[in-house]
Amino acid sequence: MTEKYTALYDQHKLAGASFTNFGGWQMPLKYSSELAEHHAVRKAAGLFDLSHMGEIWVTGPDSAAFLDYALAGKLSAVAVGKAKYSLICQEDGGIIDDLISYRRGEEKYLVVPNAGNAPVVASELLERAANFDVTIDDVSAQTSLIAVQGPKAEEILLTLVPAEQHSLVTDLKYYAAVEVEIQGNGLAEELLLARTGYTGEDGFEIYMPNEDAPALWEALLETGTGQGLIPAGLASRDSLRLEAGMPLYGNELSREGNPYAAGLGPVVSLAKESDFIGKTALAELKAAGAGSTTGRKLVGLNGLGRRAGRSHYSVLKDGNVVGEVTSGQPSPTLGYPIALAYVDVEHAEPGTALDIDLRGKPEPFEVVALPFYKRSK
C-alpha cells in the first residue's frame, strides 16, 4: 500500500515530528516528548491532526432507516445536532469498526470510521444500501480533522470564533456538533465543530476541507501556545485513550471479537424494531451470556509493581493462562502501569488478583473498574 499523507504533513515535519504508519497513513507519533504531550492534554491542551480518520456522508430520504439497518445502534433516535457512538458488525456479530455518526439533518448523517477501516466501511455501507434510497459519499480524502483536547480547549477555540457565536460553542454538549464560523490566519469559514474526543478530557473536533487545515492548525497553535497548548502525536493519543478506558480498533475490537465481550453491549440496540446486520447472532451471543457468564471479557488491570504489560502478553491466574493483554503501558497521569485485557469471565470481577507474564516473569496486577482515569468536572 502506498502511504498517505495528511494536508498537515509539512506542519508536522517543520515541528520536528517523528512519524509512524497508522492505518496506511504517515502520522505524527510525537513532536518532542510523548509524556509532555500527554500531560499537556490533561493540564492545558493538545492539538491533534486526525485527518487520517474517515468521513462518509449518508444522505437521502432513507438515511435514518438505512443506518438503523447497517449499524448496531438506533441511529434514527439521534436528534439532529447530536452524535452517537456505534458499531458496524458482520452477520456473525464480529466488529468491522467502531464509529461516530453525527446527525446533521433529518436526512443527513456524517459517519466517521477509523482510518484503516474507512475504505472497508465505505464499501460495506454501499453494499448494505442496496434497498434504501440513500447516497453514500466517502469524502475522507478531501476532509481534514483537527482536534483540540484538554481543559483549556474551549477557551482557546473561542479566540477564533466571533463573539456573537460564542454561545454556540459554550452551550455545545458532549457528543453534539454545530456549524461555527472560525476565523484566524486568513481563514474565515463555517466549519463543523463537534464536542467529542478520545482523550478523556473536554475538547473539540473540527472537520474541514483539506485546503483550510494548514491555516486552522497554525491559527490554533498561535492562539493556544500562551495557554499551554502544544501539538500532540499518536503516542500520547494512545496513552490518553487508554487511561480513559476507551477501546482501540485492532487492539480491543476486531472481527473475531464481539460487542458483549468488549463491554459494548449497551451500544447494541437489540430492542430496535427493524432488522440490522448482525442482529440474530448478537441476540444469540447475548442470550448465551457472552462477556458476562461465558467466554472472555474486557477488563482493566492496575499494576501493583512498576512493570507494564504489553499487547499480546498473557494474563495468568496461579500460573495458568486466563487471558491476554490488548493494550498496556505505564500510565503517565496515574504513575503506575495500566492495561486492558480480555480475561475469562470468572476472573473478571474488580479486585481479582492476576499476573501478567512479563517475558517469563509474573508481574502482579489487579482487576479494576473502567475507566482508569476520570477527569474532575
Add this chain to the structure above:
Amino acid sequence: MSKVIADLKYSAEHEWIAGDGSGPVSIGITAVATDALGDIVYVDLPEVGDTVTAGETCGEVESTKSVSDLYAPVSGEVTEINSDVVDSPELINSDPYGNGWLFKVAVTEEGPLMSAEEYAAANGGEL
C-alpha cells in the same frame, strides 16, 4: 538527527562506552536509541558484582511504548551502577551521554565496537 559524541565507542545495539583505559568504562545508551524508544520510564540494570558478557543481555529499558533489552557491549565485572537513573529514568532521555549513564564495567574483553564516525554513518546520527 540524533546526536553522536566523538571520542566514545559504540556498539551495534546502541550502547556507548567511555573510558580512558585506566579503569572501569562507563556505559550508556545513545541518543539514537533514546529517540527511537521515546520517554523512558523504567530501567533494569545489572547489579554491582555481576559479570556481564559482551553481546548478551544484562537488563531492560522500558519506555512508554516498548521494552528493549540492554546488551553488554563489553565483558567484565560491574563495578558501579547509576542509581539516579533507576529513580529518575527520564535522565536517560534528557542527558543520554552524561547524567543518564547506566553502569560501569571493569573490562576483561571488548565486544565488536565502532568509532563515533562509523556509528553515526550506520545509524544516521549527527556527530
